[in-house]
Amino acid sequence: MTSAPEVSFEFFPPKTPEMEEKLWDSVRRLAPVRPRFVSVTYGAGGSTRTRTHDIVRRMAEETDLKPAGHITCVAATRTEIDQVLTDYWTAGVKRIVALRGDPTAGIGTKYSPHPGGYAYASDLIAGARNIADFDISVGCYPEVHPEAGSLSAEIDNLKRKFDAGATRAITQFFFYPDVYLRFLDAARAAGIAQPIVPGIMLQSNFKGLKRMAGLCNTSIPSRIADLYDGLDNDPETRDLVTAHVAADLCNRLVEQGVDQLHFYTMNRAGLSLSTCRLLGLKPQAQA
Ligand code: FAD
Numbered sequence: 001m002t003s004a005p006e007v008s009f010e011f012f013p014p015k016t017p018e019m020e021e022k023l024w025d026s027v028r029r030l031a032p033v034r035p036r037f038v039s040v041t042y043g044a045g046g047s048t049r050t051r052t053h054d055i056v057r058r059m060a061e062e063t064d065l066k067p068a069g070h071i072t073c074v075a076a077t078r079t080e081i082d083q084v085l086t087d088y089w090t091a092g093v094k095r096i097v098a099l100r101g102d103p104t105a106g107i108g109t110k111y112s113p114h115p116g117g118y119a120y121a122s123d124l125i126a127g128a129r130n131i132a133d134f135d136i137s138v139g140c141y142p143e144v145h146p147e148a149g150s151l152s153a154e155i156d157n158l159k160r161k162f163d164a165g166a167t168r169a170i171t172q173f174f175f176y177p178d179v180y181l182r183f184l185d186a187a188r189a190a191g192i193a194q195p196i197v198p199g200i201m202l203q204s205n206f207k208g209l210k211r212m213a214g215l216c217n218t219s220i221p222s223r224i225a226d227l228y229d230g231l232d233n234d235p236e237t238r239d240l241v242t243a244h245v246a247a248d249l250c251n252r253l254v255e256q257g258v259d260q261l262h263f264y265t266m267n268r269a270g271l272s273l274s275t276c277r278l279l280g281l282k283p284q285a286q287a
Contacts, residue, residue: 002254004280007033008170008197008262009272012041013051022267023055029269031065032283033276036260039068039097039137045104046075053084060092068137069093072101073118081118082131089132097137098124098166107215111147122160129165138162140169140196142183143217151183155190162194169194170262173201173213175221175245177252197260198253202271204235204242243271247278254279 009030014020027038038059042052052069059067069088071081088096100121103111113119118127121138128134138161141154148154158169174180180198187196203209206228213220224245231238250261261279265272273283 005254005258006036006260007276007281008036008038009265010039010041010262011265011267013048013055026265026267026269030272031063033281034284037066037068037095039070042070042072044102046072056093057091066095067093068095068097070097070099072099073124074101074104075114077116078118078127082127085128085131095135096128098128099139122164125161125164125166136166138166138169141172142174142179143219146217151186155186158187159190159192162192169196171196171199172216172218173199173264174218175224175249177249181256195260197262198258199262199264200246200250201264202242202246203266204238239271243274246275250279
């Protein structure tokens with residue numbers, strides 16, 4: 001029998017006081033699952049810089065969770081980014097998710113590094129390593145990043161990020177277990193030994209999911225699209241379908257030896273909690 005995997009949870013910085021309340025409620029409800037870490041995204045173009053930092057710091061100060069701040073290279077100089085990293089370390093935030101970020105004009109437009117900034121994620125990782133001994137997660141793309149061009153270029157770039165000092169990679173979301181397993185095999189064949197943690201999407205708004213998948217090269221099996229057919233006005237059933245689809249994918253991965261999973265929670269505790277239950281992971285009483 002396989003044992004339940006370890007999990008981590010990703011949140012995004014909310015825009016309104018109501019959404020902020022929902023975020024902290026979700027954090028409180030998910031904490032008893034004892035995640036390995038929790039992370040908070042950085043809005044496109046660095047747009048949520050202050051909100052991301054405030055939430056990550058508050059998590060470090062007020063909870064027992066291990067928070068990780070996402071940070072990107074876009075729209076900031078090295079000096080500005082180094083200051084953020086130093087402030088994180090001083091505030092007790094020892095984890096980051098280091099990313100290049102998407103072009104400021106939007107996904108699909110040409111990326112140009114900020115003059116005086118870190119150009120790519122590998123440069124940011126090397127910069128963070130110079131500042132402190134951070135635990136550094138990075139992104140990777142089993143279906144290949146739209147700009148990478150080929151699986152071998154994708155693996156080369158991932159290797160560059162591990163060589164620069166990354167601790168683990170978290171994948172873009174995917175739905176075919178074989179896509180992940182083939183990517184893992186290719187990474188291992190290239191000499192990458194570090195963890196490559198599947199990123200599991202818990203977005204039950206299927207229209208939004210399709211839009212995101214299109215932007216980032218994720219294929220949605222027709223069998224899954226069919227499950228959402230006719231549910232545009234039925235969010236309750238969509239949630240049940242989403243937890244089932246996610247748990248089915250996770251269980252197939254766990255059967256293949258995967259022991260860590262990262263959930264894109266969309267700031268909703270219920271979907272993550274029900275998916276965890278279906279994997280045999282229950283909230284634990286607090287010490
Ligand atoms: P990189 O690893 O730097 O590579 C991206 C591409 O740049 C490569 O495919 C390659 O084509 C090219 N490249 C890389 N290095 C070089 C080099 N040395 N020379 C020439 N070309 C090179 N975005 C946000 O804005 N905020 C977030 O919080 C956020 N969180 C994410 C979390 C996860 C788990 C993932 C998977 C993605 C996340 N993203 C986030 C999206 C991410 O910023 C985009 O996918 C972005 O386009 C690529 O970022 P990266 O760190 O993978 O880039």
